[in-house]
Amino acid sequence: MVRTRIAPSPTGEDIHIGNLYTALINWAWAKKNKGKFIVRIEDTDRSRLVKDSEKKILQTLKDYGLNYDEGPDVGGQYKPYRQSERLSLYKKYSQELLDKGTAYYCTCSRERLDELRTLQQKQKQVPKYDKHCLSRQKEVKEEIKKGRTYVIRLNVPSGREIKFQDVIRGEIKVVSDNLDDQVLLKSDGYPTYHLGVVVDDYLMKISHIIRAEEWLSSTPKHILLYEAFDWPPPIFAHVPILRNPDRSKLSKRKNPVWASWYLKQGYLPEAVLNYLALMGWSHPKQKEIFSLDEFVKVFELKKVKSVGPAFDPVKLEWMNGEYLRKLPISNFKLQISNFYNNKLPDNIVERTIPLVRERMKKFSDYFPLCEFFFERPKRHEVDLSAKKELLKKMHDELAKISNWKADKIGEKMQDLAKKEGVKTGEFFMTLRVVTTGKKISPPLNESMQILGKEECLKRLV
Numbered sequence: 001m002v003r004t005r006i007a008p009s010p011t012g013e014d015i016h017i018g019n020l021y022t023a024l025i026n027w028a029w030a031k032k033n034k035g036k037f038i039v040r041i042e043d044t045d046r047s048r049l050v051k052d053s054e055k056k057i058l059q060t061l062k063d064y065g066l067n068y069d070e071g072p073d074v075g076g077q078y079k080p081y082r083q084s085e086r087l088s089l090y091k092k093y094s095q096e097l098l099d100k101g102t103a104y105y106c107t108c109s110r111e112r113l114d115e116l117r118t119l120q121q122k123q124k125q126v127p128k129y130d131k132h133c134l135s136r137q138k139e140v141k142e143e144i145k146k147g148r149t150y151v152i153r154l155n156v157p158s159g160r161e162i163k164f165q166d167v168i169r170g171e172i173k174v175v176s177d178n179l180d181d182q183v184l185l186k187s188d189g190y191p192t193y194h195l196g197v198v199v200d201d202y203l204m205k206i207s208h209i210i211r212a213e214e215w216l217s218s219t220p221k222h223i224l225l226y227e228a229f230d231w232p233p234p235i236f237a238h239v240p241i242l243r244n245p246d247r248s249k250l251s252k253r254k255n256p257v258w259a260s261w262y263l264k265q266g267y268l269p270e271a272v273l274n275y276l277a278l279m280g281w282s283h284p285k286q287k288e289i290f291s292l293d294e295f296v297k298v299f300e301l302k303k304v305k306s307v308g309p310a311f312d313p314v315k316l317e318w319m320n321g322e323y324l325r326k327l328p329i330s331n332f333k334l335q336i337s338n339f340y341n342n343k344l345p346d347n348i349v350e351r352t353i354p355l356v357r358e359r360m361k362k363f364s365d366y367f368p369l370c371e372f373f374f375e376r377p378k379r380h381e382v383d384l385s386a387k388k389e390l391l392k393k394m395h396d397e398l399a400k401i402s403n404w405k406a407d408k409i410g411e412k413m414q415d416l417a418k419k420e421g422v423k424t425g426e427f428f429m430t431l432r433v434v435t436t437g438k439k440i441s442p443p444l445n446e447s448m449q450i451l452g453k454e455e456c457l458k459r460l461v
Protein backbone atom coordinates (compact mmCIF):
# COMPACT_ATOMS: atom_id res chain seq x y z
CA MET A 1 0.00 0.00 0.00
CA VAL A 2 1.49 3.30 -1.06
CA ARG A 3 1.09 5.95 1.64
CA THR A 4 2.66 9.34 1.09
CA ARG A 5 2.57 12.43 3.24
CA ILE A 6 3.52 16.01 3.60
CA ALA A 7 4.49 17.23 7.04
CA PRO A 8 4.28 21.02 7.01
CA SER A 9 5.33 23.09 9.98
CA PRO A 10 2.84 25.86 10.70
CA THR A 11 5.53 28.52 10.81
CA GLY A 12 4.55 30.70 7.84
CA GLU A 13 1.44 32.57 6.85
CA ASP A 14 0.47 29.87 4.33
CA ILE A 15 1.93 26.92 2.43
CA HIS A 16 5.05 27.90 0.48
CA ILE A 17 4.83 27.36 -3.28
CA GLY A 18 7.82 24.99 -2.98
CA ASN A 19 5.90 22.92 -0.44
CA LEU A 20 2.89 22.95 -2.72
CA TYR A 21 5.17 21.38 -5.30
CA THR A 22 6.19 18.64 -2.86
CA ALA A 23 2.53 18.19 -1.96
CA LEU A 24 1.64 17.77 -5.64
CA ILE A 25 4.26 15.05 -6.13
CA ASN A 26 3.14 13.20 -2.99
CA TRP A 27 -0.51 13.52 -3.97
CA ALA A 28 0.13 12.33 -7.53
CA TRP A 29 2.25 9.39 -6.44
CA ALA A 30 -0.43 8.23 -4.00
CA LYS A 31 -3.16 8.65 -6.65
CA LYS A 32 -1.14 6.82 -9.29
CA ASN A 33 -0.63 3.87 -6.99
CA LYS A 34 -4.17 3.89 -5.62
CA GLY A 35 -2.70 4.72 -2.24
CA LYS A 36 -3.33 7.37 0.38
CA PHE A 37 -2.06 10.91 0.79
CA ILE A 38 -1.70 12.18 4.35
CA VAL A 39 -1.13 15.57 5.92
CA ARG A 40 0.62 15.71 9.27
CA ILE A 41 1.23 18.99 11.04
CA GLU A 42 4.69 19.22 12.59
CA ASP A 43 4.16 21.87 15.21
CA THR A 44 6.90 20.97 17.66
CA ASP A 45 8.97 24.11 17.27
CA ARG A 46 6.82 26.13 19.62
CA SER A 47 8.83 29.31 19.27
CA ARG A 48 8.17 29.55 15.53
CA LEU A 49 4.43 28.84 15.45
CA VAL A 50 2.37 31.32 13.45
CA LYS A 51 -1.25 31.80 14.40
CA ASP A 52 -3.75 30.37 11.89
CA SER A 53 -0.93 29.01 9.75
CA GLU A 54 -2.23 25.44 9.97
CA LYS A 55 -5.75 26.52 9.00
CA LYS A 56 -4.41 28.42 6.03
CA ILE A 57 -2.16 25.59 4.86
CA LEU A 58 -5.02 23.08 4.93
CA GLN A 59 -7.39 25.48 3.18
CA THR A 60 -4.90 26.26 0.43
CA LEU A 61 -4.30 22.55 -0.22
CA LYS A 62 -8.05 22.13 -0.64
CA ASP A 63 -8.32 25.23 -2.84
CA TYR A 64 -5.76 23.63 -5.15
CA GLY A 65 -7.71 20.38 -5.12
CA LEU A 66 -4.93 18.43 -3.42
CA ASN A 67 -7.34 16.65 -1.13
CA TYR A 68 -5.88 14.41 1.52
CA ASP A 69 -7.22 11.14 2.86
CA GLU A 70 -6.02 11.62 6.42
CA GLY A 71 -5.13 14.77 8.30
CA PRO A 72 -5.74 16.86 11.41
CA ASP A 73 -9.16 18.10 10.29
CA VAL A 74 -10.36 14.95 8.51
CA GLY A 75 -9.04 12.38 10.96
CA GLY A 76 -7.97 8.88 10.01
CA GLN A 77 -6.87 5.56 11.41
CA TYR A 78 -3.55 6.89 12.74
CA LYS A 79 -4.77 10.04 14.43
CA PRO A 80 -3.91 12.44 15.89
CA TYR A 81 -2.20 14.10 12.91
CA ARG A 82 -0.79 17.01 14.85
CA GLN A 83 2.50 16.32 16.59
CA SER A 84 1.71 18.46 19.61
CA GLU A 85 -1.05 15.95 20.38
CA ARG A 86 1.30 12.98 20.23
CA LEU A 87 3.78 13.90 22.96
CA SER A 88 3.21 10.74 24.99
CA LEU A 89 4.28 8.67 21.98
CA TYR A 90 7.59 10.47 21.61
CA LYS A 91 8.20 10.01 25.30
CA LYS A 92 7.48 6.32 25.06
CA TYR A 93 9.75 5.85 22.06
CA SER A 94 12.61 7.85 23.47
CA GLN A 95 12.37 5.70 26.59
CA GLU A 96 12.68 2.66 24.36
CA LEU A 97 15.92 4.04 22.93
CA LEU A 98 17.23 4.91 26.40
CA ASP A 99 16.57 1.32 27.46
CA LYS A 100 18.41 0.01 24.44
CA GLY A 101 21.34 2.36 25.01
CA THR A 102 20.97 4.03 21.62
CA ALA A 103 19.98 7.27 23.30
CA TYR A 104 21.10 8.98 26.50
CA TYR A 105 20.21 11.83 28.83
CA CYS A 106 22.17 15.03 28.66
CA THR A 107 22.11 17.85 31.18
CA CYS A 108 24.82 20.04 29.70
CA SER A 109 24.12 23.71 30.14
CA ARG A 110 23.75 26.14 27.26
CA GLU A 111 27.00 27.79 28.41
CA ARG A 112 28.97 24.54 28.21
CA LEU A 113 27.58 23.78 24.77
CA ASP A 114 28.39 27.29 23.55
CA GLU A 115 31.95 27.06 24.87
CA LEU A 116 32.38 23.68 23.25
CA ARG A 117 31.20 25.01 19.91
CA THR A 118 33.47 28.03 20.04
CA LEU A 119 36.44 25.82 20.85
CA GLN A 120 35.66 23.39 18.03
CA GLN A 121 35.26 26.23 15.60
CA LYS A 122 38.61 27.66 16.65
CA GLN A 123 40.22 24.27 16.07
CA LYS A 124 38.50 24.04 12.70
CA GLN A 125 36.53 20.97 13.74
CA VAL A 126 32.95 20.17 12.79
CA PRO A 127 30.95 21.44 15.76
CA LYS A 128 29.23 18.56 17.49
CA TYR A 129 28.40 17.35 20.94
CA ASP A 130 31.34 15.59 22.66
CA LYS A 131 29.28 12.86 24.38
CA HIS A 132 30.26 14.35 27.72
CA CYS A 133 27.11 13.05 29.45
CA LEU A 134 27.18 9.59 27.90
CA SER A 135 29.78 8.22 30.29
CA ARG A 136 28.14 9.71 33.39
CA GLN A 137 24.54 8.58 32.97
CA LYS A 138 24.18 7.61 36.64
CA GLU A 139 25.15 11.07 37.78
CA VAL A 140 23.00 12.69 35.11
CA LYS A 141 19.96 10.73 36.27
CA GLU A 142 20.57 11.97 39.82
CA GLU A 143 20.73 15.54 38.56
CA ILE A 144 17.46 15.06 36.70
CA LYS A 145 15.81 13.67 39.83
CA LYS A 146 16.80 16.87 41.59
CA GLY A 147 15.01 18.87 38.94
CA ARG A 148 17.73 19.70 36.45
CA THR A 149 16.50 20.20 32.90
CA TYR A 150 17.63 17.66 30.37
CA VAL A 151 17.40 16.55 26.78
CA ILE A 152 17.63 13.09 25.27
CA ARG A 153 20.29 12.58 22.59
CA LEU A 154 20.88 9.97 19.96
CA ASN A 155 24.05 7.97 20.58
CA VAL A 156 25.60 8.08 17.12
CA PRO A 157 28.04 5.17 16.69
CA SER A 158 31.52 6.11 15.48
CA GLY A 159 33.19 4.83 12.34
CA ARG A 160 30.04 3.65 10.66
CA GLU A 161 29.16 4.07 7.02
CA ILE A 162 25.47 4.92 6.70
CA LYS A 163 23.94 4.05 3.35
CA PHE A 164 20.52 4.51 1.86
CA GLN A 165 18.89 4.59 -1.54
CA ASP A 166 17.16 7.67 -2.83
CA VAL A 167 14.79 7.08 -5.75
CA ILE A 168 15.93 10.30 -7.43
CA ARG A 169 19.56 10.47 -6.33
CA GLY A 170 20.65 6.85 -6.13
CA GLU A 171 22.84 5.56 -3.31
CA ILE A 172 23.82 8.05 -0.63
CA LYS A 173 26.69 7.26 1.75
CA VAL A 174 27.75 9.20 4.82
CA VAL A 175 30.28 8.55 7.55
CA SER A 176 28.69 8.54 10.98
CA ASP A 177 31.63 10.48 12.45
CA ASN A 178 30.29 13.56 10.72
CA LEU A 179 26.97 13.32 12.52
CA ASP A 180 26.11 15.05 15.74
CA ASP A 181 24.52 13.26 18.70
CA GLN A 182 21.26 14.81 17.71
CA VAL A 183 18.81 15.94 20.39
CA LEU A 184 15.70 13.77 20.09
CA LEU A 185 13.58 15.04 22.94
CA LYS A 186 13.92 18.66 23.98
CA SER A 187 13.83 20.04 27.50
CA ASP A 188 10.25 21.23 26.96
CA GLY A 189 9.13 17.63 26.37
CA TYR A 190 8.60 18.18 22.66
CA PRO A 191 10.46 16.01 20.20
CA THR A 192 12.85 17.49 17.69
CA TYR A 193 11.98 17.15 14.04
CA HIS A 194 14.16 14.03 13.75
CA LEU A 195 12.46 11.97 16.43
CA GLY A 196 8.97 13.20 15.56
CA VAL A 197 9.31 12.53 11.87
CA VAL A 198 10.68 9.00 12.24
CA VAL A 199 8.21 7.90 14.89
CA ASP A 200 5.25 9.30 12.99
CA ASP A 201 6.26 8.10 9.55
CA TYR A 202 6.61 4.64 11.04
CA LEU A 203 3.39 4.66 13.06
CA MET A 204 1.44 6.17 10.17
CA LYS A 205 2.79 3.46 7.87
CA ILE A 206 4.25 5.91 5.37
CA SER A 207 5.70 3.93 2.47
CA HIS A 208 7.38 6.76 0.54
CA ILE A 209 8.96 9.83 2.04
CA ILE A 210 8.95 12.35 -0.76
CA ARG A 211 10.29 15.65 0.46
CA ALA A 212 12.49 18.56 -0.55
CA GLU A 213 16.22 18.08 -0.94
CA GLU A 214 16.92 20.37 2.00
CA TRP A 215 16.06 17.41 4.24
CA LEU A 216 18.55 15.08 2.56
CA SER A 217 21.24 15.78 5.14
CA SER A 218 18.85 14.77 7.93
CA THR A 219 18.11 11.40 6.40
CA PRO A 220 21.25 9.59 7.67
CA LYS A 221 20.20 10.50 11.21
CA HIS A 222 16.78 9.08 10.47
CA ILE A 223 18.35 5.90 9.12
CA LEU A 224 20.18 5.50 12.44
CA LEU A 225 16.89 5.94 14.24
CA TYR A 226 15.14 3.33 12.11
CA GLU A 227 18.01 0.98 12.94
CA ALA A 228 17.84 1.80 16.63
CA PHE A 229 14.12 1.01 16.70
CA ASP A 230 14.62 -1.98 14.48
CA TRP A 231 12.08 -0.64 12.01
CA PRO A 232 12.37 -1.06 8.23
CA PRO A 233 13.04 2.34 6.66
CA PRO A 234 10.58 3.64 4.05
CA ILE A 235 11.51 4.55 0.49
CA PHE A 236 13.12 7.98 0.21
CA ALA A 237 12.88 10.47 -2.66
CA HIS A 238 14.28 13.96 -2.26
CA VAL A 239 12.79 16.29 -4.86
CA PRO A 240 14.69 19.40 -5.92
CA ILE A 241 13.89 22.73 -4.35
CA LEU A 242 12.52 25.41 -6.62
CA ARG A 243 14.83 28.22 -7.61
CA ASN A 244 14.50 31.69 -9.04
CA PRO A 245 15.52 31.96 -12.70
CA ASP A 246 18.87 33.32 -11.43
CA ARG A 247 19.33 30.00 -9.55
CA SER A 248 19.02 31.53 -6.11
CA LYS A 249 16.65 29.81 -3.67
CA LEU A 250 13.05 30.91 -4.07
CA SER A 251 12.52 33.57 -1.47
CA LYS A 252 9.95 36.09 -0.49
CA ARG A 253 12.12 38.97 -1.59
CA LYS A 254 12.16 37.99 -5.27
CA ASN A 255 8.82 36.32 -5.93
CA PRO A 256 5.52 35.80 -4.19
CA VAL A 257 6.04 32.50 -2.38
CA TRP A 258 2.73 31.81 -0.69
CA ALA A 259 0.62 29.40 -2.70
CA SER A 260 -2.66 31.22 -2.06
CA TRP A 261 -1.24 34.42 -3.56
CA TYR A 262 -1.51 32.91 -7.03
CA LEU A 263 -5.16 32.05 -6.52
CA LYS A 264 -5.87 35.53 -5.21
CA GLN A 265 -4.33 36.93 -8.37
CA GLY A 266 -6.71 34.91 -10.47
CA TYR A 267 -4.54 31.98 -11.49
CA LEU A 268 -6.32 28.70 -12.06
CA PRO A 269 -5.26 25.97 -9.62
CA GLU A 270 -4.93 23.48 -12.46
CA ALA A 271 -2.59 25.82 -14.37
CA VAL A 272 -0.35 26.36 -11.35
CA LEU A 273 -0.20 22.62 -10.69
CA ASN A 274 0.53 21.92 -14.37
CA TYR A 275 3.41 24.38 -14.19
CA LEU A 276 4.72 22.89 -10.95
CA ALA A 277 4.52 19.38 -12.42
CA LEU A 278 7.14 20.45 -14.93
CA MET A 279 9.63 21.43 -12.26
CA GLY A 280 12.38 18.83 -12.61
CA TRP A 281 10.27 16.43 -14.65
CA SER A 282 9.14 16.35 -18.25
CA HIS A 283 6.18 14.77 -19.93
CA PRO A 284 7.29 11.66 -21.87
CA LYS A 285 5.89 13.28 -25.03
CA GLN A 286 7.41 16.64 -24.12
CA LYS A 287 3.95 18.14 -23.72
CA GLU A 288 3.79 21.34 -21.74
CA ILE A 289 0.08 21.45 -21.10
CA PHE A 290 -1.69 18.45 -19.67
CA SER A 291 -4.41 17.75 -17.17
CA LEU A 292 -3.85 16.60 -13.62
CA ASP A 293 -5.35 13.23 -14.54
CA GLU A 294 -2.86 12.83 -17.32
CA PHE A 295 -0.03 13.82 -15.00
CA VAL A 296 -1.04 11.14 -12.53
CA LYS A 297 -1.05 8.59 -15.36
CA VAL A 298 2.34 9.35 -16.86
CA PHE A 299 4.30 10.59 -13.84
CA GLU A 300 7.25 8.52 -12.66
CA LEU A 301 9.01 9.38 -9.42
CA LYS A 302 12.36 8.06 -10.60
CA LYS A 303 12.23 10.34 -13.63
CA VAL A 304 12.35 13.47 -11.46
CA LYS A 305 15.67 15.21 -11.98
CA SER A 306 17.81 16.14 -9.03
CA VAL A 307 18.76 19.62 -10.23
CA GLY A 308 16.91 22.63 -8.95
CA PRO A 309 14.40 23.76 -11.57
CA ALA A 310 13.74 27.44 -12.22
CA PHE A 311 10.39 28.72 -11.10
CA ASP A 312 9.69 31.38 -13.67
CA PRO A 313 6.64 33.54 -12.89
CA VAL A 314 6.54 34.79 -16.49
CA LYS A 315 6.23 31.26 -17.82
CA LEU A 316 3.60 30.46 -15.22
CA GLU A 317 1.60 33.51 -16.27
CA TRP A 318 1.83 32.43 -19.91
CA MET A 319 0.62 28.95 -19.04
CA ASN A 320 -2.27 30.34 -17.05
CA GLY A 321 -3.26 32.45 -20.06
CA GLU A 322 -3.33 29.27 -22.16
CA TYR A 323 -5.64 27.67 -19.62
CA LEU A 324 -7.92 30.72 -19.55
CA ARG A 325 -8.34 30.63 -23.30
CA LYS A 326 -9.38 27.01 -23.18
CA LEU A 327 -12.15 27.59 -20.64
CA PRO A 328 -15.66 27.35 -22.07
CA ILE A 329 -17.04 30.88 -22.25
CA SER A 330 -19.82 30.26 -19.72
CA ASN A 331 -17.32 28.91 -17.21
CA PHE A 332 -15.00 31.83 -17.90
CA LYS A 333 -17.78 34.28 -17.17
CA LEU A 334 -18.73 32.48 -14.00
CA GLN A 335 -15.16 32.50 -12.76
CA ILE A 336 -14.74 36.22 -13.48
CA SER A 337 -17.94 36.96 -11.59
CA ASN A 338 -16.78 34.83 -8.67
CA PHE A 339 -13.35 36.37 -8.74
CA TYR A 340 -14.90 39.83 -8.34
CA ASN A 341 -17.33 38.56 -5.68
CA ASN A 342 -20.31 38.97 -8.03
CA LYS A 343 -20.00 42.74 -7.79
CA LEU A 344 -19.79 43.36 -11.55
CA PRO A 345 -22.97 43.55 -13.65
CA ASP A 346 -23.37 40.23 -15.45
CA ASN A 347 -24.54 41.61 -18.77
CA ILE A 348 -21.42 43.76 -19.17
CA VAL A 349 -19.10 40.95 -18.11
CA GLU A 350 -20.69 38.67 -20.66
CA ARG A 351 -20.39 41.14 -23.52
CA THR A 352 -16.86 42.31 -22.76
CA ILE A 353 -15.23 38.90 -22.32
CA PRO A 354 -14.84 38.26 -26.07
CA LEU A 355 -12.98 41.56 -26.38
CA VAL A 356 -10.39 40.94 -23.67
CA ARG A 357 -10.07 37.19 -23.25
CA GLU A 358 -7.09 36.91 -25.59
CA ARG A 359 -5.21 39.55 -23.66
CA MET A 360 -5.80 38.12 -20.23
CA LYS A 361 -3.27 35.95 -18.43
CA LYS A 362 -5.11 35.80 -15.13
CA PHE A 363 -8.51 36.83 -13.81
CA SER A 364 -7.13 39.89 -12.09
CA ASP A 365 -6.22 41.26 -15.54
CA TYR A 366 -9.92 41.67 -16.34
CA PHE A 367 -10.83 44.76 -14.33
CA PRO A 368 -7.89 46.95 -15.31
CA LEU A 369 -8.68 46.19 -18.96
CA CYS A 370 -12.43 46.74 -18.61
CA GLU A 371 -12.72 49.35 -15.90
CA PHE A 372 -14.03 51.97 -18.34
CA PHE A 373 -17.10 49.85 -19.09
CA PHE A 374 -18.19 50.15 -15.49
CA GLU A 375 -17.34 53.77 -14.79
CA ARG A 376 -16.54 56.88 -16.75
CA PRO A 377 -12.78 57.55 -16.79
CA LYS A 378 -11.79 59.94 -14.00
CA ARG A 379 -8.72 61.05 -15.87
CA HIS A 380 -7.27 60.76 -19.34
CA GLU A 381 -3.80 59.38 -19.96
CA VAL A 382 -3.28 62.04 -22.62
CA ASP A 383 -4.11 65.72 -22.24
CA LEU A 384 -7.06 66.41 -24.55
CA SER A 385 -7.46 70.11 -23.92
CA ALA A 386 -6.18 71.01 -27.39
CA LYS A 387 -8.65 68.60 -29.01
CA LYS A 388 -11.89 70.24 -27.93
CA GLU A 389 -12.96 71.16 -31.44
CA LEU A 390 -12.26 67.72 -32.85
CA LEU A 391 -14.12 66.08 -29.98
CA LYS A 392 -17.13 68.24 -30.67
CA LYS A 393 -17.10 67.16 -34.32
CA MET A 394 -16.81 63.52 -33.34
CA HIS A 395 -19.74 63.98 -30.99
CA ASP A 396 -21.97 65.51 -33.64
CA GLU A 397 -21.10 62.93 -36.22
CA LEU A 398 -21.69 60.00 -33.84
CA ALA A 399 -24.98 61.53 -32.76
CA LYS A 400 -26.23 61.01 -36.30
CA ILE A 401 -25.85 57.24 -36.16
CA SER A 402 -29.19 55.55 -35.70
CA ASN A 403 -28.02 51.95 -35.89
CA TRP A 404 -25.34 51.94 -33.12
CA LYS A 405 -23.03 49.15 -34.30
CA ALA A 406 -19.24 48.80 -34.24
CA ASP A 407 -18.82 48.85 -38.03
CA LYS A 408 -21.07 51.89 -38.43
CA ILE A 409 -19.12 53.74 -35.74
CA GLY A 410 -15.87 52.80 -37.48
CA GLU A 411 -17.04 53.99 -40.90
CA LYS A 412 -18.38 57.30 -39.63
CA MET A 413 -15.20 58.05 -37.78
CA GLN A 414 -12.96 57.09 -40.73
CA ASP A 415 -14.94 59.47 -42.91
CA LEU A 416 -14.63 62.25 -40.38
CA ALA A 417 -10.89 61.76 -40.00
CA LYS A 418 -10.49 62.03 -43.76
CA LYS A 419 -12.72 65.06 -43.98
CA GLU A 420 -10.83 66.86 -41.22
CA GLY A 421 -7.46 65.84 -42.62
CA VAL A 422 -6.39 64.27 -39.30
CA LYS A 423 -4.08 61.22 -39.45
CA THR A 424 -6.04 58.05 -38.62
CA GLY A 425 -3.66 57.07 -35.82
CA GLU A 426 -3.93 60.39 -34.08
CA PHE A 427 -7.68 60.62 -34.66
CA PHE A 428 -8.47 57.26 -33.15
CA MET A 429 -6.05 57.78 -30.29
CA THR A 430 -8.03 60.85 -29.32
CA LEU A 431 -11.30 58.95 -29.54
CA ARG A 432 -9.84 56.04 -27.58
CA VAL A 433 -8.49 58.21 -24.79
CA VAL A 434 -11.70 60.17 -24.39
CA THR A 435 -13.78 56.99 -24.32
CA THR A 436 -11.61 54.69 -22.23
CA GLY A 437 -9.22 57.05 -20.46
CA LYS A 438 -6.31 54.99 -21.80
CA LYS A 439 -3.94 54.86 -24.75
CA ILE A 440 -4.28 51.10 -24.96
CA SER A 441 -7.69 49.49 -24.75
CA PRO A 442 -9.79 46.64 -26.08
CA PRO A 443 -10.95 47.11 -29.72
CA LEU A 444 -12.47 50.59 -29.78
CA ASN A 445 -15.49 50.31 -32.07
CA GLU A 446 -16.71 47.16 -30.35
CA SER A 447 -16.17 48.74 -26.96
CA MET A 448 -18.17 51.78 -28.00
CA GLN A 449 -20.97 49.57 -29.21
CA ILE A 450 -21.13 47.91 -25.78
CA LEU A 451 -20.95 51.25 -23.96
CA GLY A 452 -23.96 52.48 -25.96
CA LYS A 453 -24.56 55.64 -27.87
CA GLU A 454 -25.76 57.78 -25.01
CA GLU A 455 -22.81 56.99 -22.79
CA CYS A 456 -20.25 57.50 -25.57
CA LEU A 457 -21.72 60.90 -26.44
CA LYS A 458 -21.55 61.91 -22.77
CA ARG A 459 -17.85 61.06 -22.68
CA LEU A 460 -17.22 63.28 -25.68
CA VAL A 461 -18.44 66.52 -24.17
Ligand code: GLU
Binding pocket: 006, 007, 008, 009, 042, 193, 197, 210, 211, 212, 215
Ligand atom coordinates in the same frame (compact mmCIF):
# COMPACT_ATOMS: atom_id res chain seq x y z
N1 GLU B 1 8.32 19.59 9.07
C1 GLU B 1 9.15 19.50 7.92
C2 GLU B 1 8.80 20.69 7.03
O1 GLU B 1 8.48 21.69 7.56
C3 GLU B 1 8.92 18.18 7.22
C4 GLU B 1 10.06 17.67 6.41
C5 GLU B 1 9.77 16.26 5.96
O2 GLU B 1 8.96 16.14 5.03
O3 GLU B 1 10.29 15.33 6.53
O4 GLU B 1 8.83 20.69 5.84
